[in-house]
Amino acid sequence: MAEPVSVAAEYLAGSRARAARTVLGQVVLPGEELLLPEQEDAEGPGGAGERPLSLNAGARSRVRVVCGPGLRRCGDRLLVTKCGRLRHKEPGSGYGGGVYWVDSQQKRYVPVKGDHVIGIVTAKSGDIFKVDVGGSEPASLSYLSFEGATKRNRPNVQVGDLIYGQFVVANKDMEPEMVCIDSCGRANGMGVIGQDGLLFKVTLGLIRKLLAPDCEIIQEVGKLYPLEIVFGMNGRIWVKAKTIQQTLILANILEACEHMTSDQRKQIFSRLAES
Amino acid sequence: MVTQSVRSARGRAEVIIAATRGVGAMEEEMHTDAKIRAEIGTGCSPRGPGCSLRHFACEQNLLSRPDGSASFLQGDTSVLAGVYGPAEVKVSKEIFNKATLEVILRPKIGLPGVAEKSRERLIRNTCEAVILGTLHPRTSITVVLQVVSDAGSLLACCLNAACMALVDAGVPMRALFCGVTCALDSDGTLVLDPTSKQEKEARAVLTFALDSVERKLLMSSTKGLYSDSELQQCLAAAQAASQHVFRFYRESLQRRYSKS
Numbered sequence: 001m002a003e004p005v006s007v008a009a010e011y012l013a014g015s016r017a018r019a020a021r022t023v024l025g026q027v028v029l030p031g032e033e034l035l036l037p038e039q040e041d042a043e044g045p046g047g048a049g050e051r052p053l054s055l056n057a058g059a060r061s062r063v064r065v066v067c068g069p070g071l072r073r074c075g076d077r078l079l080v081t082k083c084g085r086l087r088h089k090e091p092g093s094g095y096g097g098g099v100y101w102v103d104s105q106q107k108r109y110v111p112v113k114g115d116h117v118i119g120i121v122t123a124k125s126g127d128i129f130k131v132d133v134g135g136s137e138p139a140s141l142s143y144l145s146f147e148g149a150t151k152r153n154r155p156n157v158q159v160g161d162l163i164y165g166q167f168v169v170a171n172k173d174m175e176p177e178m179v180c181i182d183s184c185g186r187a188n189g190m191g192v193i194g195q196d197g198l199l200f201k202v203t204l205g206l207i208r209k210l211l212a213p214d215c216e217i218i219q220e221v222g223k224l225y226p227l228e229i230v231f232g233m234n235g236r237i238w239v240k241a242k243t244i245q246q247t248l249i250l251a252n253i254l255e256a257c258e259h260m261t262s263d264q265r266k267q268i269f270s271r272l273a274e275s
Numbered sequence: 276m277v278t279q280s281v282r283s284a285r286g287r288a289e290v291i292i293a294a295t296r297g298v299g300a301m302e303e304e305m306h307t308d309a310k311i312r313a314e315i316g317t318g319c320s321p322r323g324p325g326c327s328l329r330h331f332a333c334e335q336n337l338l339s340r341p342d343g344s345a346s347f348l349q350g351d352t353s354v355l356a357g358v359y360g361p362a363e364v365k366v367s368k369e370i371f372n373k374a375t376l377e378v379i380l381r382p383k384i385g386l387p388g389v390a391e392k393s394r395e396r397l398i399r400n401t402c403e404a405v406i407l408g409t410l411h412p413r414t415s416i417t418v419v420l421q422v423v424s425d426a427g428s429l430l431a432c433c434l435n436a437a438c439m440a441l442v443d444a445g446v447p448m449r450a451l452f453c454g455v456t457c458a459l460d461s462d463g464t465l466v467l468d469p470t471s472k473q474e475k476e477a478r479a480v481l482t483f484a485l486d487s488v489e490r491k492l493l494m495s496s497t498k499g500l501y502s503d504s505e506l507q508q509c510l511a512a513a514q515a516a517s518q519h520v521f522r523f524y525r526e527s528l529q530r531r532y533s534k535s
Contacts (some may be wrong), residue, residue, distance in 0.1 A: 027529045030442065031450035031488045072407075072447075081407060081447035083528050105532075106445035108342040110361065110411070136361045136414040172412055 017077055020086065020100060028086050028102060034078040036065055036097065068101025082106075105205045109134045109234035111170035116190070118199065118232030119163045119178065131163055134201075134234040137175055141165065145179035147187035155192070162193040162238060164230055193230060197240030198247050204235050206258045217257055220269050221250060328455075328468045328516055333435075333527050335443045341419070343444020347436035349468060351426035354433050356440035360416030368415065373408035375415045380433065383422045394430055398437055401484045401494045407447040416446055427470040428456035430482045430496060435520065442528065451487035453520040455513040456480065459501050465509060467516050481506070483513040487521050490514045 017033040028034075067073055070082035080086075084104030091098045109117075111133060119131035122138055130138040141163065146155040157163070169177040180190040210217060211231055221227070225246045230238040237254060241247045249272065257265060329350030338344035341357035361374055368375050378399040380391045402418065418440065420433050434454030441448060458469035458477035466473055474480050479499025486493050492510065501509070 027525075027532045029451060029487070029525060029528060030448040031486070070447075079449065081449065082445050083442045083532075085532055104445050105336075106342070108360065108362075108444065136363055136411065172410060 020078060020088070023086050024088050025085060027084065028080045029083050030081050032080045033074065034071075034080065034086075034100075036063070036076065036078065063097035065097035066099040068099050070102025070104055071100055103205070105203060107203050107235065109204060111135045111139065111167055111176040112233075113167050113170040115170070115233040116164065116166045116231075117178070117234040118193070118230060118236040118238055119165065119234075120199075121157060121159050121161045121163060124157075124159060129157060129163075131165075131178060133176065133178070133232075134236065135176065139167070139176040139178045141178050141180070145181055146191060147181050147185065157192055162199060164190050164193055164232065164238075166190065193238055194228075194240075197228070197238050198251050199236055199238045200251050200255065201235050202237060202255055203258060204233070206254075207231055207233060207235055207237070210254075210257075216262070217254075217265065220265070221253065224269060224272060225250065328519060329470075331520070331523050333439055333523070335439060335527070335531055341440075341444070343440045343442070343446070345436055345439035345443055346423075347432055347439060349428055349432045349435070350470065351424055352428055352432045353423040354429070354436040355421045355423055356433075356436035357419045357421075358416065358437075358440045358444040358446065359419075360444065360446060361411040361414035362417070364413060364415035369413045370408075372412050374406065374411045376403050376406065376408065377415060377417045378402065378420070378437070379417065380420045381422065383425060394433065397430065397484075397494055397496055398433055401434060401452055402437060402441065404493050405448050405450055405452050405486065406441065407449055410447050425471065427472075427474050428454075428468050428482075430454060431456045431468070434484050439524070439527075442524075449488075451521065451524060452484050452493055453487070453517050453524070454482060454484050455516045455520070456482045457509040457513055459499070459505060459509065463505065465512055467512060479505075481509050481513075483510060485514060485517045487517075487524075490517055 017035050019037065020034040021037055023034060065078075067078060070080065070084055072079045072081055078100060080102060082102050082104045084102040087101050087103050089099045111117075117133050119133040119139060119141075121129050121141075122132050123130040127143055129141045129143065131141050133139050143149060143154055143157070144151075145165075146157075149155050163178075163180065165178040165180040166182075167176055167178050169175075180187060180192075182188045182190070209215065211233075218229075221229075225241045227246075227250060228240045229250075232238075237251075239247055239250050239254070241250055253268065253272075256268075260268070330348075332348040334346045336344060337346060338355075338357055341359050342362075343358040344356065346353065346355045364375050376399055378395045379387075380395045380398070381387055382391055398418070398420070406416065408416075418437050420436060422429065422433075431454030434452065438452050442451070456468055456474075457480070458466045458473050459479040459481070460466065460476075461478050466477070469477065469480065477499065479497065479501040481495065481497040481499075481501070483492060484494035485491065495510075497506075
C-alpha cells in the first residue's frame with residue numbers, strides 16, 4: 001500500500017510558492033501562494049550609508065503591504081482567491097510595500113465602502129429607502145442623507161427612482177448603507193438621477209476600464225453626441241442623449257466596447273460620425 | 276429592445292478549446308504493480324495504450340444571465356454550469372456566518388430523481404470545502420448544472436464544469452478542484468475517464484475530487500467491488516491524471532485573460 005502512494009508523491013508537485021514580484025502581470029489561479037519581498041530597511045532620506053538601528057540585529061524588517069481584492073493573507077504569504085492578473089502599485093509616499101491585487105473579470109457586485117454606485121429605490125419604509133444596488137442585500141438610504149434635507153424638507157424620491165450615492169457602511173456582516181452627500185454635506189453630483197435616459201448593466205471590469213484616468217473611449221464618445229453619463233461601480237451605467245435613438249446607439253457602443261479592440265472601435269466611431 | 280438583440284448577437288465571448296491528452300510519460304512510471312494492458316480497439320474512444328484521458332474542451336462566460344458560466348466537454352460527455360452569487364437568500368435558508376451553497380443538477384431527459392439528488396450533495400460538499408464562504412455570510416451561491424450529453428464519467432465532468440463556472444463568477448476559493456473517474460475491469464485493469472460502455476462492463480467505478488494545491492482528496496464516490504490496494508492505486512492514478520486537468524485549466528484561463 002505504501003508503494004503506490006510514494007509513486008504518487010512524485011506527482012504531488014504542489015504549487016510551489018512563487019515570489020510576487022516574478023508573477024506581476026501574469027494570470028494567477030486560486031490556491032496559489034505568493035511570497036512577499038522581504039526587504040531590508042531602505043536607505044533613509046538622510047543620505048548614503050545611513051541605516052536606522054534595529055534592536056534585533058538579525059531579524060529582517062517586514063514591509064507593510066496592502067492586500068487588495070482577490071488576495072488573502074495566509075501566514076506571511078498571500079493566498080490568491082480569484083483568477084486574474086496580478087497587479088502591484090508602488091506606495092505613493094515611498095514607505096511601505098505598496099498594494100497587490102488581482103484584476104479579475106466579474107459580473108456580480110459586492111458592496112465596498114466608498115464606492116459610488118447607481119441604485120434603484122425599491123421601497124420606502126418610514127425614514128429610510130431601500131435601494132437595490134445589485135448586491136446580495138438592498139442598501140438602506142436615510143431621507144436625511146440628501147443635500148439640504150431636513151425633517152420638514154423631505155427629498156422628492158419615489159419608488160423606482162435612480163439614485164447615485166456612495167456607501168458609508170459596507171462590510172460582510174452588516175446591511176450596506178449609502179448616502180447622497182459627501183463628508184462636507186454637499187451633494188457633489190450625487191442624489192436622484194433625472195428623468196429619461198437609459199440604465200443598463202455591464203461587467204465590473206469594463207466600468208473600471210472606463211473610469212481609468214487615461215481612457216480614450218469616453219473622450220471619443222463625448223465627441224460624437226452631447227450626452228449625460230453616470231457610471232456606477234456596481235456595473236450600472238445611465239446614459240442620456242438628445243434623442244432616444246442616440247441614447248440607444250451610445251448604450252450599444254458602451255456594451256460592445258468590452259469585446260472590441262481599439263481599431264474596431266475607431267472604425268465604428270468614424271462610421272457613426274459620418275452618418 | 277435594441278440592446279437585448281445586440282447582446283445576443285454578440286454571442287459567446289470567449290471560446291477556448293484546448294485539446295489535451297494525458298498520455299505517455301505517466302504510464303511508464305506509475306503502477307508498476309497494477310496489471311495494465313494496452314487497450315487496443317476498446318470501443319469507440321480513440322486513446323493511446325494505457326491509461327489516458329479523453330479530449331477536453333472548455334468554454335467560459337457563454338451565458339448572459341448567470342454571474343458565471345462554463346461548459347465542459349470530456350470526450351462526448353458535456354455539462355453546462357451556471358453560477359449565481361453571492362446573491363440574496365431566503366431567511367429560512369440563511370446561515371449567519373457563511374454563504375449557503377446550493378447545487379441543482381438537471382438530467383438531460385426526465386425529471387431529476389434520487390440519483391441527481393445524491394450527485395448534487397456530493398458536488399455541494401466538494402464546493403463547500405473549497406469556497407471561502409465566510410467572506411459572504413447570509414448570502415447564497417447557487418450552482419446550476421445541466422447535462423447536455425452523457426457518455427461516461429458524468430460526475431467528474433460535472434465537478435470540472437462547476438469549478439470553471441465558479442472561477443468565471445469570481446467566487447473566492449482557496450483552491451481549484453477537479454474530478455477524475457477510474458473504472459476497474461474484471462481482471463484488474465485500470466481505465467481512467469471511462470466511456471459509458473466501459474463503465475457498464477467494469478467491476479468497479481470510482482470517482483475522486485482532488486484539489487489543486489496538494490492533490491488532496493476532497494470527495495470520493497465509488498460503486499462496485501474493489502480491494503484496498505486497488506483503491507490506493509486508483510487514487511494514485513487519479514492524482515497523476517489531475518495534473519493534466521489542472522494544466523488544462525491554467526491554459527484555458529490564461530488564454531481567456533490574454534484577450535483582454
